[in-house]
Amino acid sequence: xxxxxxxxxxxxxxxxxxxxxxxxxxxxxxxxxxxxxxxxxxxxxxxxxxxxxxxxxxxxxxxxxxxxxxxxxxxxxxxxxxxxxxxxxxxxxxxxxxxxxxxxxxxxxxxxxxxxxxxxxxxxxxxxxxxxxxxxxxxxxxxxxxxxxxxxxxxxxxxxxxxxxxxxxxxxxxxxxxxxxxxxxxxxxxxxxxxxxxxxxxxxxxxxxxxxxxxxxxxxxxxxxxxxxxxxxxxxxxxxxxxxxxxxxxxxxxxxxxxxxxxxxxxxxxxxxxxxxxxxxxxxxxxxxxxxxxxxxxxxxxxxxxxxxxxxxxxxxxxxxxxxxxxxxxxxxxxxxxxxxxxxxxxxxxxxxxxxxxxxxxxxxxxxxx
Amino acid sequence: xxxxxxxxxxxxxxxxxxxxxxxxxxxxxxxxxxxxxxxxxxxxxxxxxxxxxxxxxxxxxxxxxxxxxxxxxxxxxxxxxxxxxxxxxxxxxxxxxxxxxxxxxxxxxxxxxxxxxxxxxxxxxxxxxxxxxxxxxxxxxxxxxxxxxxxxxxxxxxxxxxxxxxxxxxxxxxxxxxxxxxxxxxxxxxxxxxxxxxxxxxxxxxxxxxxxxxxxxxxxxxxxxxxxxxxxxxxxxxxxxxxxxxxxxxxxxxxxxxxxxxxxxxxxxxxxxxxxxxxxxxxxxxxxxxxxxxxxxxxxxxxxxxxxxxxxxxxxxxxxxxxxxxxxxxxxxxxxxxxxxxxxxxxxxxxxxxxxxxxxxxxxxxxxxx
Numbered sequence: 259x260x261x262x263x264x265x266x267x268x269x270x271x272x273x274x275x276x277x278x279x280x281x282x283x284x285x286x287x288x289x290x291x292x293x294x295x296x297x298x299x300x301x302x303x304x305x306x307x308x309x310x311x312x313x314x315x316x317x318x319x320x321x322x323x324x325x326x327x328x329x330x331x332x333x334x335x336x337x338x339x340x341x342x343x344x345x346x347x348x349x350x351x352x353x354x355x356x357x358x359x360x361x362x363x364x365x366x367x368x369x370x371x372x373x374x375x376x377x378x379x380x381x382x383x384x385x386x387x388x389x390x391x392x393x394x395x396x397x398x399x400x401x402x403x404x405x406x407x408x409x410x411x412x413x414x415x416x417x418x419x420x421x422x423x424x425x426x427x428x429x430x431x432x433x434x435x436x437x438x439x440x441x442x443x444x445x446x447x448x449x450x451x452x453x454x455x456x457x458x459x460x461x462x463x464x465x466x467x468x469x470x471x472x473x474x475x476x477x478x479x480x481x482x483x484x485x486x487x488x489x490x491x492x493x494x495x496x497x498x499x500x501x502x503x504x505x506x507x508x509x510x511x512x513x514x515x516x517x518x519x520x521x522x523x524x525x526x527x528x529x530x531x532x533x534x535x536x537x538x539x540x541x542x543x544x545x546x547x548x549x550x551x552x553x554x555x556x557x558x559x560x561x562x563x564x565x566x567x568x569x570x571x572x573x574x575x576x577x578x579x580x581x582x583x584x585x586x587x588x589x590x591x592x593x594x595x596x597x598x599x600x601x602x603x604x605x606x607x608x609x610x611x612x613x614x615x616x617x618x619x620x621x622x623x624x625x626x627x628x
Numbered sequence: 629x630x631x632x633x634x635x636x637x638x639x640x641x642x643x644x645x646x647x648x649x650x651x652x653x654x655x656x657x658x659x660x661x662x663x664x665x666x667x668x669x670x671x672x673x674x675x676x677x678x679x680x681x682x683x684x685x686x687x688x689x690x691x692x693x694x695x696x697x698x699x700x701x702x703x704x705x706x707x708x709x710x711x712x713x714x715x716x717x718x719x720x721x722x723x724x725x726x727x728x729x730x731x732x733x734x735x736x737x738x739x740x741x742x743x744x745x746x747x748x749x750x751x752x753x754x755x756x757x758x759x760x761x762x763x764x765x766x767x768x769x770x771x772x773x774x775x776x777x778x779x780x781x782x783x784x785x786x787x788x789x790x791x792x793x794x795x796x797x798x799x800x801x802x803x804x805x806x807x808x809x810x811x812x813x814x815x816x817x818x819x820x821x822x823x824x825x826x827x828x829x830x831x832x833x834x835x836x837x838x839x840x841x842x843x844x845x846x847x848x849x850x851x852x853x854x855x856x857x858x859x860x861x862x863x864x865x866x867x868x869x870x871x872x873x874x875x876x877x878x879x880x881x882x883x884x885x886x887x888x889x890x891x892x893x894x895x896x897x898x899x900x901x902x903x904x905x906x907x908x909x910x911x912x913x914x915x916x917x918x919x920x921x922x923x924x925x926x927x928x929x930x931x932x933x934x935x936x937x938x939x940x941x942x943x944x945x946x947x948x949x950x951x952x953x954x955x956x957x958x959x960x961x962x963x964x965x966x967x968x969x970x971x972x973x974x975x976x977x978x979x980x981x982x983x984x985x986x987x988x989x990x991x992x993x994x995x996x997x998x
Contacts, residue, residue, distance in 0.1 A: 483813070
């Protein structure tokens with residue numbers, strides 16, 4: 259059975275909501291869940307849900323605070339986040355989940371696990387609601403300043419995830435820009451776009467903010483600054499619209515009655531729009547499975563983040579990224595002559611340039627053997 | 629009476645929707661409207677609305693295409709956009725509106741009118757729906773690569789607009805970033821944030837995408853790439869949510885009945901969320917009043933863009949920007965000792981650094997005397 263360690267101390271509503279979400283997951287998702295953190299409060303919460311025998315508690319004395327700098331968190335060797343990563347590295351669990359400090363998740367993850375071969379920097383992959391199976395945004399916040407080859411790597415990782423986990427055949431990949439014309443965008447997006455155009459992904463060119471969620475594009479590629487702005491703008495807009503609609507339903511008796519009658523379908527619509535349903539965001543590119551849940555996660559969001567961890571493990575996303583990049587092409591269903599196939603494969607491999615030695619943003623630890 | 633020239637040939641639905649919007653504005657908004665473009669089709673449309681005597685037609689033989697490069701459009705000396713700008717420059721109209729190529733609006737505007745003193749680059753100011761009087765996003769798409777001083781200028785212009793036109797006293801100004809902590813953001817946002825923090829605007833620090841529309845911030849400052857992504861992401865999210873809700877209301881008899889009962893309040897909610905209600909986006913920083921309407925504008929959006937032009941003229945936004953920057957402080961309602969006041973005033977003036985001579989992005993024409 260897949261085994262997931264959950265950082266019980268991470269998130270605005272930890273440990274209560276985290277423990278509850280872990281219990282839901284253990285009962286509903288067919289996974290084994292372990293909670294990492296301070297034993298006493300975790301066990302008290304487990305007792306409230308009569309789940310002490312259901313979930314193992316892994317003791318960790320320290321807590322990574324939300325506002326701590328990544329370097330400070332690296333020094334806490336017995337934090338719940340660090341211990342979860344250590345268990346991942348030792349192969350005692352298949353994946354980890356935390357709703358805590360996402361900068362620390364990235365830093366500790368790079369320190370403990372290292373990156374997959376040929377990946378320079380892990381990226382946060384978010385799946386947002388859409389007409390269809392969901393839209394991937396990568397990078398949703400991990401890397402603020404990027405080079406073109408990083409965007410290429412994000413595109414490859416995002417495409418593999420959309421195909422393997424979301425089940426989208428030959429995902430449409432686009433670079434997020436301020437207009438569709440090639441002349442638009444920044445130096446970064448233009449350079450990355452040129453390389454992707456020559457490559458083997460199903461690259462459709464620039465896409466705009468308004469394409470997200472329409473199904474026009476399956477994988478939206480951008481740097482982490484822009485991705486974070488887009489993702490949070492979606493959240494804010496959804497919140498605002500729901501608030502306006504709620505007010506309108508409360509204005510007068512006919513509206514209230516109307517709401518009662520439409521209730522069931524409206525609740526279904528809300529569920530489709532509820533970001534908690536989509537759970538956590540994988541930190542792709544690490545040599546292991548780590549899922550970042552929203553800081554404000556409630557039990558349902560934690561449960562769904564555990565589901566994302568389970569699916570990322572089950573679909574061997576990391577093996578696909580590190581070894582089988584060629585699959586992106588094969589899975590398009592086209593039968594290619596072996597020679598063409600080799601050419602395409604080497605072209606994809608060229609996408610993933612080797613990082614220059616001594617590069618500033620390079621992970622200091624070597625890649626872990628897989 | 630305020631006189632507005634409208635580019636009848638600009639936009640996906642020109643000239644039909646543009647002429648209809650101009651007629652609505654002339655009838656409802658207490659402004660004099662002139663339409664610029666090819667005489668025959670404009671007059672045919674005017675005849676359909678029995679409005680030939682209501683609106684003057686200014687003849688212009690050429691049309692700026694949506695996909696044309698700014699430099700190509702500059703060569704069309706008899707385009708409807710160019711002629712509208714010429715009339716603005718000659719003082720024959722008080723403002724102009726176009727739903728056409730926004731890059732051309734910017735390029736021709738800088739060429740014909742020049743910038744206001746101390747403004748390096750015009751920026752697109754968009755007002756989006758919010759809990760409250762609306763939220764300003766500046767720059768919403770004009771300048772992809774910015775320096776810190778450009779963001780400072782956008783902040784000052786946005787604050788003046790929010791105060792004068794939207795009637796928000798001492799507007800809260802924030803820089804759009806990927807997190808609220810000072811350490812977040814890019815080199816650009818950190819440098820601009822430090823300067824704004826030392827300044828006299830009501831600067832509240834970094835804001836996130838999810839703050840837009842909540843009323844937490846009145847003026848969201850960003851470069852034009854990020855602003856465009858945020859704005860279009862809002863549009864896309866609103867479209868997606870409305871689509872999901874519409875489907876939910878059509879699923880079964882109780883929902884349909886519910887919709888009928890809630891209809892009136894829902895329509896009010898839709899109107900609050902309808903971007904067309906907010907009309908056009910001023911191109912602030914030009915030495916004149918120019919409003920960019922959405923390319924897909926229908927009659928209502930055109931009418932509202934004309935309303936934005938009228939209000940921008942009526943509130944003397946440009947005079948405030950070029951001469952009365954100090955007003956930002958005075959309007960806070962605080963009585964300041966004259967000496968403190970002078971210090972603050974000179975500090976604000978320092979925000980608006982003079983552009984370096986021979987700078988690449990510098991407008992080639994001199995600033996027009998005002």
